[in-house]
Amino acid sequence: MREGKDQKSRPGFTRRQLIDGVALVGVGAGLDHVLGGSARAPAAHSVPPASTENFYGLRQAGIATPAQDYLHFAAFDVTSDAADDLRGLLEQWTAAAARLTAGELYEPVAQMEDEPPVDTGEAVGLSPSRLTVTIGMGPNLFGSGGADRFGFARLRPPELVPLPPFQGEDLDPSSSGGDLCVQACADDPQVAFHAVHALSRIASTAATLRYTQQGFGRTSSTSRSQGTPRNLMGFKDGTDNIRAEETGAMNDFVWVQPGDQPGWMAGGTYLIARRIRILFDVWDAATLEDQQRVIGREKLTGGPLGGEGEYDPVDLQATAANGELVIPADAHIRLGGPRANQGQRILRRGYSYSEAVEPGSGQIDAGVFFVAFQRSPSRQFIPIQQRLAASDALNKHTLHTSSAIFACPPAAQPGGFVGQELFA
Secondary structure, eight states, rough: OOHHHHHHHHHHHHHHHHHHHHHHOOOSHHHHHHHHHTTTOOOOOOOOOOOOOOOSSSSSSSSSOOOOOOEEEEEEEOOOOOOHHHHHHHHHHHHHHHHHHTTTSSSEEEEEESSSSSOOOOOOTTTOOTEEEEEEOOOOGGGGGTTTSSSSSGGGOTSSSSSOOOOTTOOOOSSSOOOOEEEEEEEEHHHHHHHHHHHHHHHHEEEEEEEEEEEEESSSSSTTTTTTOOOOOBBOOOTTTOOOOEEEEHHHHHOOOTTSSGGEEEOOOOEEEEEEEOOOOHTTHHHHHHHHHHHHTTTTTTBBTTTTSSSSSOOOTTBTSSOBSSSOOTTTHHHHHHHGTTOOOOOOOEEEEEEEEOOTTTTTTEEEEEEEEESTTTTHHHHHHHHHHHHOOOGEEEEEEEEEEEEOOOOOOOOOOGGGOOOO
C-alpha cells in the first residue's frame, strides 16, 4: 500500500489514475488519504474516456469553447480588504482550476483520516467532461462610493460599470451583482458542481458565496459543430448566434482588442448574466400563431416567419396580403437583431434552469439563465436590452429577476494567474 500512497501524493495525479489504482490494489489507505474515512471507489470501468479543454492560453476557456451541456455559475463577495488576500485567492483558484479541468484532484496532497479530506470527492472516477472554469471580476472590486480597498480604481475598465435599470425588470439584489464570478461548464453536472464546490472552499478565508445558479440544456450554440438547441418555450434558440469559427466577428464583438482601454483587458471580454423567468401561465395559454409572432420564427422548423428553413434570410420588409408585416414590429428577432441595433452582435452562452414551485401560486420557477459575452457592453448589450425592454412582445411572457456584469481578463499562462496584470 505504500507505493499507492506515494503515487497519490504526486502533483498532477488524476482522478482516473486514482480510481484505476484503487481497483488494482483494493479499497484501503490510498483512497482514504484523499477522501478521508473509508469511502469506497467505483470500479475502474465506470470511468469514461477523458475529454479535456485547455485552461491556460491566450483567452479564457468557457467563452468560445463549444458549449457544454451543463452550467454551474457562482458569484462571490470578497470579504477581505487586503490586496494580498485577493491575489492569493486568484492564485489558488487558477492553480486549482487548471488541475480540475485536466481531470486531476484539485489539491493533490495525501492526508490523514483525522483531518478534513483535501478533495471533496464527488468527482472521483468521473471524466473531466470538457470542464471549463471562467473567472470574472465585478465593478465593486475596482472601488465604489469613494472607497478603493484594493487600489484598483485607476485600472477600472470604462466598460465595467453596474448595468442600468431596465424597464419591467424585478431584480432580486441577493442574486445579482458580485465581486467575483466563476462559470463552470461541463458535460457532466456533477463535474461542474465539484469545480464550484472546490473553489468556494478555497475562497472561504477571503470571499463568500453570494449566489449560485445551475443550468441544463444550453440555449445557444457557440460552434458550427453544434446544432441549435431548444429553450423551455419550445423554440430553437440562438440561430443567429456568433460562432467561434467566425474569427472576424469574434474580434469585432467579443474579444477586447489591444487598442481598447485598459490595456490589461486585451484578449478578455465582458460577461453579462441575467436570470429570465418564463411566465408559463401566460405563455402556455397563447396560441401557436401568437407564440410564433412573439418570437418571429416558426416553432417547429426554427425558420423565420415567411421562410422555410432555420437559416433562411430574415426578411423584415415582407408583408402579408392584408398589408401587415409578416414578422411583427414587436417580434423578438426584429428588435434584438443586428439590423435594429446598428449592426451590433453578442455571443450568447445561456442555459435553461428549473427550480422549486413558487409558494402559493403553484407556478414553476423556470426559464433561461442568460449569459452573454461582448467587447463593449455600452455599445452592445445595454442598448440592445433597452430596446427589447421597451417594446419586445416577449416581455409579457418573461420577467428578468437577476443581473450582473463582470470583466473576464485574458487567460493565465503557466506559472501565472488570472488577473495577474492588476497586481503588476
